[in-house]
Amino acid sequence: MARELTVIGGGAVGLICALSAADGGWRVRVYDDGPGRRAAQVAGGMLGCLGEAHPGEEALLAASAASVARWPALLQRLGDPAVTAAENTLLVAGSAADRAYFDESVAFLRGVLPAPDAAEQTAGQLRAAEPGLARTPAGGYLLTGEGAVDNRRLLAALRAALTAAGAELIDERVTDPAAVPGDQVLVAAGLDSAGLVPGGLPGLRGEKGEILRLARTAWSVPPPRHVIRARWHSRNVYLVPREDGLVLGATQYEALDHTDRAPQAGGVADLLSDACELFPGLRTYELTEVAAGIRPMSADGLPIVTRIDRRVLVAAGHGRNGIALAPGTAAQVMDLLCTATESEERSSA
Numbered sequence: 001m002a003r004e005l006t007v008i009g010g011g012a013v014g015l016i017c018a019l020s021a022a023d024g025g026w027r028v029r030v031y032d033d034g035p036g037r038r039a040a041q042v043a044g045g046m047l048g049c050l051g052e053a054h055p056g057e058e059a060l061l062a063a064s065a066a067s068v069a070r071w072p073a074l075l076q077r078l079g080d081p082a083v084t085a086a087e088n089t090l091l092v093a094g095s096a097a098d099r100a101y102f103d104e105s106v107a108f109l110r111g112v113l114p115a116p117d118a119a120e121q122t123a124g125q126l127r128a129a130e131p132g133l134a135r136t137p138a139g140g141y142l143l144t145g146e147g148a149v150d151n152r153r154l155l156a157a158l159r160a161a162l163t164a165a166g167a168e169l170i171d172e173r174v175t176d177p178a179a180v181p182g183d184q185v186l187v188a189a190g191l192d193s194a195g196l197v198p199g200g201l202p203g204l205r206g207e208k209g210e211i212l213r214l215a216r217t218a219w220s221v222p223p224p225r226h227v228i229r230a231r232w233h234s235r236n237v238y239l240v241p242r243e244d245g246l247v248l249g250a251t252q253y254e255a256l257d258h259t260d261r262a263p264q265a266g267g268v269a270d271l272l273s274d275a276c277e278l279f280p281g282l283r284t285y286e287l288t289e290v291a292a293g294i295r296p297m298s299a300d301g302l303p304i305v306t307r308i309d310r311r312v313l314v315a316a317g318h319g320r321n322g323i324a325l326a327p328g329t330a331a332q333v334m335d336l337l338c339t340a341t342e343s344e345e346r347s348s349a
């Protein structure tokens with residue numbers, strides 16, 4: 001008889017862990033409270049690793065690299081080509097100072113990873129790859145193989161794959177993990193995970209970010225084909241392609257109130273003005289969504305994946321990079337579940 005896993009949280013982490021468990025022979029049920037507080041709903045969907053490298057974050061870079069390497073198999077498992085939004089990334093600098101920022105990141109990458117695929121690009125090469133770019137970028141890098149997913153299409157494909165695998169999806173908020181059925185319970189409720197485990201999750205905090213969605217109109221230039229991560233006026237701004245437009249993100253600042261997902265005017269204004277300089281054709285796009293989300297951050301920047309007690313595990317705190325990190329987390333969760341099963345089999349033998 002298959003053992004039962006109950007997952008609390010149907011964001012990127014919960015659903016990817018649930019699918020791994022279902023594929024591993026577990027009977028799976030997922031409780032989810034809907035998209036309103038879900039970071040994965042608003043995210044850009046970048047599978048960031050090389051483009052997310054910052055000095056001092058060696059462990060996060062290694063975890064991201066290991067998880068991003070698992071993405072091709074997951075995408076193949078889902079079998080929906082429209083989940084893939086881009087295959088490669090361009091780092092684009094607006095000025096010499098912005099260029100120095102990327103040079104430092106790439107030097108850091110080269111010191112940590114054996115052979116990161118980051119090739120220096122002149123302004124001409126950047127514009128040949130993306131003709132819609134501004135005329136005068138100060139150079140940058142091509143990150144081959146560093147792509148993005150359409151996050152909403154991903155969530156839909158995961159739910160469809162889980163249903164096809166016999167999992168039960170229950171659209172309900174859980175208040176007490178002890179009250180849900182299942183041999184094992186995985187709390188993967190993003191920022192809300194802290195309230196679902198005894199003693200909370202010390203250090204779990206939120207970083208808010210404005211993020212916009214724009215659709216191409218009949219008179220617009222096409223959206224970019226690459227993820228464009230730019231450093232512009234010493235601020236980060238990115239464009240992530242979608243089938244009919246793009247996602248423009250994202251600001252990042254401490255969220256003092258974890259219920260506040262109202263976009264602030266200043267963040268939206270900065271994003272739009274930087275992006276319209278970076279990719280001037282954006283001016284004719286339709287602004288279809290203005291949103292803000294809260295990234296669930298851990299104290300050390302690494303996902304919190306651990307066992308709480310004999311029945312309850314937690315996977316939370318995936319920060320600014322949680323979609324990219326989710327397959328790595330799913331592998332860790334499967335290890336924890338298998339260890340529990342083996343030790344129970346030993347004690348009943």
Ligand SMILES: Cc1cc2nc3c(=O)[nH]c(=O)nc-3n(C[C@H](O)[C@H](O)[C@H](O)COP(=O)(O)OP(=O)(O)OC[C@H]3O[C@@H](n4cnc5c(N)ncnc54)[C@H](O)[C@@H]3O)c2cc1C
Pocket residue numbers: 008009010011012013014031032033034035036037038039040041042043044045046047048172173174175188189190191192193196208209210211249250292293294295296315316317318319320321322323324325
């Ligand atoms: C603006 C922005 C841009 C981002 N861009 C990227 C990006 O480009 N690439 C990337 O990798 N990451 C990105 N992220 C980060 C990423 O979105 C998060 O790290 C990731 O979504 C975390 O996944 P999660 O499943 O842990 O949490 P969430 O996605 O927040 O999902 C948690 C789920 O749990 C459910 N839930 C909560 N409480 C309960 C309960 N009590 N009972 C039942 N269900 C419950 C919620 O309804 C929700 O569906 C971005 C985040 C933001 C805010």
